[in-house]
Amino acid sequence: MSSMDTTSASTQVQSAELAATLRFTGVGKRFDTGTEALAEVDLSVAPGEFVSVVGPSGCGKSTLLRLASGLSDPTAGRIELCSDRIAYVFQDPTLLPWRSALANVELVLELNSAPHRVPKAERRSMARRALETVGLAGFERQLPAHLSGGMRMRVSLARALVLDPDVFLFDEPFGALDEITRLRMQEELQRLVHTGSVSALFITHSVSEAVYLSNRVLVMSPRPGRMVAEVDVPFDYPRPAELRFDAAFGRIAAQVSAALTGAHQ
């Protein structure tokens, strides 16, 4: 899925109706406290598609991901996920502070390997390669406390990549990073993710981040969250950093922003 134009993006949306990696049909979520977080959410992510969800804070974006991953169950509707190889990237890096960068990446292989065990040496070299991919070669032995915020997020990304997943779920992974680190992480993320047929659902509250990364941007309403707009982003991958200053990019971002403001009222 390295290159894609407007027409193929739209045919893909149609084919998503047939074979979606992830599909929500009329999904609702009401917490035990009575709060209705999501109402009547429909969405689908096709194989190889990168979909972002933007919405005001507290609109149930994170709940959406928890439902998609199976961490919590919907109270209405249906969720279909056609893969058991999913990688979840949390808002915080969520590293174990007593494990080195390498050991943190290895962790998910140790846990997942229970049924068909990968030998320890192989786990180690897989983790090492994943750290290299995110530009952290040489930092394998460092504890998380000795890494910067950006580097910790890279370890977290490496931990997701090492599983070689079919589906990525991102929960505002760059929200806590400074602007410069954030932009660089976005550029690297699309380099890393758009290399195979992996799908991604990316939660963010940044319009430009959503447009820059995605094939399609979904806009959510305030609580209870539902999808109120859908904007296609026709640019080819890999996308250069300068794309953010392109007029066409600006028009799409404005379209998303307008939908977001409309959703607020």
Add this chain to the structure above:
Amino acid sequence: MTQTRSSEVVSGDGRYSDHRHSRPLTRRKAASGRRLAGTVLPVVGTLVVFLGIWLAVSYLVLSPERREILVPPPQQVLTESILRWSHLRPMLRALLLDVQVSMIGLVIACVLGVLAAVVMSQSSWLERSLYPFAILLQVVPILAIVPLIGLWFNYGINGRVVVCVIIAIFPMIANTLFGIHSVDRGAHDLFTLNRATRWQRLIKLQLPGALPSMFAGLRISSGLSVIGALVGDFFFVQGQPGLGTLLSTYIARVQSADLFAAILLSSLYGVVVFALFTALSSLAVGSWYTAARGTRPGG
């Protein structure tokens, strides 16, 4: 950690280069010298003040005939008890017994305490049924049941160890349980998403995560185990004498200088034990825990 952040450099190929290990060694040495002075000086200062108050109470508050009995001055404790081998020898032998009792008791309290906490952490139902009884151990009028324990377990080392365990176990249970409960929710989600077994979750997440609290508990329990050993002695007048036994003898015979010496000796032992386990704690978890506290782990 601002230093790490500011020296984060990415070269052309997108790799980080590391500038963090270039701090001059001499500065580090001077810093550790300052730190040593910073820990030792306040302690010495407090000690001097303490001795001053002791002297003042002995000489200014009390009349000469009462001074000998109530608060013998420090130099008298030194010359009449500590420096006399015939007085010091039984105390040291008694201390040796207490060291054995308190360390055996502490090890047992640790193992049982951690086990109990792990069992309770595995289901809220178990915790609700067992925790009240753990609290009971803490509030039981230990002085009242010590003689009973002597009857049940004999007056030798066994009975004393049991007293010691009862007194020292609660902080281990409470702190381990607290540590297990305060493991980050995100980390639990990570383990759930990766289909971790209950055992993997315990071994790879909950216990290592609880380690700092367990060591905090251990430090409190280590001090309590010394008290436990002495309380056991105090009431087990039979059997080999411990420091507690000697204390009660000295009180009965109004050997005030010896009494003060024995109190000092047992306090000194308590301080050594506490310092030992504090050092052990920072050795075991200091590398990631103190550093992580400064920056919020995974934040």
